[in-house]
Amino acid sequence: MPNHRRPTKRNRNAGTKKSGFKRQSPFTIPAENQLPFYENLNLQATVQKKINGKRVTFLVEKLTSGYSYACTIDDLCRVLTYCPVEDLTGLSLFILRQPKKKETILSPCWGRFVYEFNYQGTVQPAIIIEAVNPAKEIVVKVSDVSLFFQRELDQLGKEGHEIRRIGKKVMVKSSLQSVRSTQLYRTVLHEVGHHVQTKRAVGSYLEKEVFADNYAKQIRALIPDE
Numbered sequence: 606m607p608n609h610r611r612p613t614k615r616n617r618n619a620g621t622k623k624s625g626f627k628r629q630s631p632f633t634i635p636a637e638n639q640l641p642f643y644e645n646l647n648l649q650a651t652v653q654k655k656i657n658g659k660r661v662t663f664l665v666e667k668l669t670s671g672y673s674y675a676c677t678i679d680d681l682c683r684v685l686t687y688c689p690v691e692d693l694t695g696l697s698l699f700i701l702r703q704p705k706k707k708e709t710i711l712s713p714c715w716g717r718f719v720y721e722f723n724y725q726g727t728v729q730p731a732i733i734i735e736a737v738n739p740a741k742e743i744v745v746k747v748s749d750v751s752l753f754f755q756r757e758l759d760q761l762g763k764e765g766h767e768i769r770r771i772g773k774k775v776m777v778k779s780s781l782q783s784v785r786s787t788q789l790y791r792t793v794l795h796e797v798g799h800h801v802q803t804k805r806a807v808g809s810y811l812e813k814e815v816f817a818d819n820y821a822k823q824i825r826a827l828i829p830d831e
Contacts (some may be wrong), residue, residue, distance in 0.1 A: 615731050642708060643733055644723060646700070646788075654682050657690045662723075664700045672736040674701050675784035681734070684789055687827045688797055696800045698724060698731040713743065715788050718796040720803065730803075732796045743777040750775070761787065790828065794821035 629817075642696075650665040663678050681699060715735060722731035747754065757773065762768050765783030769776040799813065799821030807816050 620740050627698055631813070640723070641719075643700075643702065643717070643719065646702065646762070652678055654678065655691065656685050657681055657688075659690070659693060661685075661696065661697050662724075664698070664702075666701060667701045667734075668703050668736055671738045671740055672703060673739070673781055674734070674736050675781045676701075676734060676789045680789055681793060684773045684793060684824075684828060685797070687824050688794075692797060692801045693748060696730050696732070696797070698722060698729055700731055700733045701736065703736045709741075715784070715798055716792040718799040732793065732800075734788055735795065737779065737781070739780050739784070740751075743779070745777070746773055746774040748773055764782065764791070791821055792824050797821075797824070 623660075646664060647667045648664055649667040650662040652665065654661050654663060663681070665674075665678075668674070678701075685693065717733050719731045721728045724731070724830060750758070758768050758777075761777060761783075763787040765780065766787070767778040768780070782795075795817045798817030801812055801820060802816050805816075806812050
């Protein structure tokens, strides 16, 4: 019998789930031990300090090759002393954290405020400051630069970061000194502002961000330049 099969004819399953299309694992930040990714810590040290008479815990995670912490614990303590005592009430946990590779791609940040961080069985607010690799440029793909984003780029430029635009990409080249300037005098104080706003009636996401930005600017104005 003649073979009616046509090898050049397209398989009807090509490009569908039946042929395996999109069956690969999703590119997401993996969960470990059923904990949020930022709670999985590989601790190197735990340090106790006093800020404005209050005991504060600093958790320091081990660094991987090429990464560094731009801020020291003493740096953070010095800046936090300029925050009113009542603003730090209930906030006694700070973490210097090493981000994983996928996190630097999917959820990059200088730092973050966590409303409920589980540490040693106690759920409490915490501020996380991320380690950085100055050898790696931050690449942001944008179709259009909004006014808000342009202001952020301008601020990063003032803090010593090198900003380049290539087509639809924005490249940010940082040094440890420029990251220190950003994290120490803006990120940390911004996250403290988020803690303060939990005690006040602050509404939408945008309003919360504006409140935290203004709080950081107010406290920064109190801190003498180095």
